[in-house]
Amino acid sequence: MRVAVFGAGYAGLTLARELEPALPEDTELVVVDEDGSHLVQHELHRIVRHPGLADEIVVDLDEVLDRATVREATVTDVDTEAGVATLDHGDAVPGAGDGESTEIVGEPTATDGETHLDYDVGAVCLGAATNYYDLPGVADCAAPLKRLDHAERIRADCFDAVESASPEDPARIVVGGAGLSGVQVAGELTALAREEGLRDATEVVLLEQEATVAPRFPENFQRAVRDELARRDVRVETRRTVARADEETITFTDDETMASDQFVWTGGIRGPDALDGERPVVRNTLRYEDGTFVVGDAGRIVDTDGEAVPASAQAAIREAGVAADNIVRLVDHERSGGGGFEPRLDGYRFDSLGWLVSVGDGAVAQVGPTVVTGQAAKALKTSVGAGYLSSVGAVENAVDLVREEVGWPEGDDESVEKSA
Ligand SMILES: Cc1cc2nc3c(=O)[nH]c(=O)nc-3n(C[C@H](O)[C@H](O)[C@H](O)COP(=O)(O)OP(=O)(O)OC[C@H]3O[C@@H](n4cnc5c(N)ncnc54)[C@H](O)[C@@H]3O)c2cc1C
Structure with a gap:
């Protein structure tokens, strides 16, 4: 069986990391992302002032994924009913003798650089695009x-x-x-x-x-x-x-x-091109159609209370946790013959931990009824960013992010080791 995750942002990376230990060993896990890296998008605005922070907020997928096969390609279409995605590999056609990427995932078609990847269970985690x-x-x-x-x-x-x-x-x-x-x-x-x-x-x-x-x-x-x-x-x-x-x-x-x-x-945002620019409405199980799930900003998720979930990193991460459990249940069901009733799937309920933004050198944090600004909010923002990076296995990036924020001296390796 093949499980495919399309896009490795907050939703896709969290989902893939949860699936890695949970899927049966003989189930193939493929992660397709257009540049083979994970961007910590909620810190992206900081590059405007601190371009050097790119090293901290871009994480190489091979470093944080273990058994998943990472495929660098642009997903141009997902046939959610048939369970087939079209991938554009640019010049790097898999199997065309380019060393590292000779392993073929999906059969190359007549079109240059394009392959089709079929999946038994797939998750569209392609995020949103800018809407003009x-x-x-x-x-x-x-x-x-x-x-x-x-x-x-x-x-x-x-x-x-x-x-x-x-x-x-x-x-x-x-x-x-x-x-x-x-x-x-x-x-x-x-x-x-x-x-x-x-x-x-x-x-x-x-x-x-x-x-x-x-x-x-x-x-x-x-x-x-x-x-x-x-x-x-x-x-x-x-x-x-x-x-x-x-x-x-x-x-x-x-x-x-x-x-x-x-x-x-x-x-504003719109859906990914691979879904024709639409953000489909997705019910709280994150299952969109047959074997296809949609997780994160790519869809309009409606939670167990019937409420629209805001497009946000924190929601994408938590949705991915629910989607991972549901995907494992479907895979187990299929492997045991797929007869009888389908397994019960969990629903996602949005329950915000609060909100946090930086405004230049200031920050605003809202935790329940309380709003915090100033140094305390800044410290919270830094620890949330670093905590997130650690949670996806990018511990060095987390340490460097904190170092940047609190002004640790470069090369203070002892403190790095202790923190890691
Ligand atoms: C400047 C900024 C600040 C933000 N601040 C916050 C904040 O403080 N708190 C908060 O909760 N949210 C914040 N957000 C929103 C948050 O970043 C998004 O809601 C979140 O990234 C959605 O996660 P996702 O996994 O659905 O999509 P994304 O994180 O966008 O991930 C999508 C992934 O899919 C890949 N991909 C896209 N298209 C293709 C394709 N065709 N083929 C292959 N791969 C593809 C991308 O490379 C990416 O890895 C902010 C967003 C921005 C831009």
Whole structure:
């Protein structure tokens, strides 16, 4: 039997790591990811200010997976009913004599670089893509923030934008969309401007079409985030709906305009191309269709209370735990002949531990009814990031992340060993 996990973000990596010890030995486990690495996306905005952090937040899959076969390929289509995925290997066609990757997973087809991978049980964990809602000019002018190269582009664009800026003629950087990623990248951009001595020559504006920042989150968190943004020099404009954009101007639905020297778009998500851009509605067992599960941001998950689960790293990780148990039950059932009733599958219930964002050098943490800001929130943010990295087996990355945050000296190996 073959179990396939498509995408190795929070959902896919957690799922694969839980499946590794739990699946029977003769069940093949394949993980397909487009670049063979795991990105700690909830720290991605920090690359805008600290490009060197890439080493800490990108984890090589071969280092944290054991028995799974890692296949580096782009999933271009998943036939969820038939249980077949189409993989694009680019130039590296498996079996074409390229040494390491000669093992064939799926049969190469006539199309260059393309294979089909069939699976008995599969999990689509491809995450979400940026949604521009077909707004004219926005995809062309605004940088998204989903992958490492996006963050690097935002940093480069920022330096371009401020190059000839002065306090008399400040550069305006506009971030569209005040969810978790928008809030955090706006905070990094103001902090970067300050670090470069350009505080008075740069204005960062965060736009949100709804009435509040962080619109999907608890009210006390929203208020604290807004206060922190103000403290960190981010100008927030709510009830602002972008209609279109060009290189210099953003136009709103009420026909008002705003000049902009740089535009970053964090205004929404859509499903992966492999699912035709859709985020299918998935019930609480995470089973979408027959042997296909959808886990994490790739789907619209509805939990056991009938509530829509927010697209977030913390939900993706916990969904993966439930999906892993359910997949093992289905595999066991199939291996024992597949007769009789199917096994009962567990449901996922979203129960947030709280929310945590950084805003430049500040942070806001909401734990139940309590909101914490300042150093305590920063420490929490660091420990959550490091705890996550440790939980997926990337202990050295975790140590380096903490070192970076608390300013441990380089090469303090003794403390590294003790922590690891
Ligand atoms: C800047 C930023 C800050 C954030 N902050 C927070 C936060 O503080 N807290 C929080 O809970 N959430 C946060 N989020 C949201 C969180 O990162 C996402 O909800 C989370 O990454 C979803 O996990 P996932 O596993 O579903 O998808 P992803 O983490 O996006 O993983 C998808 C994986 O699939 C791979 N992949 C995608 N397409 C293909 C393809 N076609 N073929 C092969 N592989 C593919 C990708 O390489 C990736 O490894 C933040 C997001 C951003 C961008």
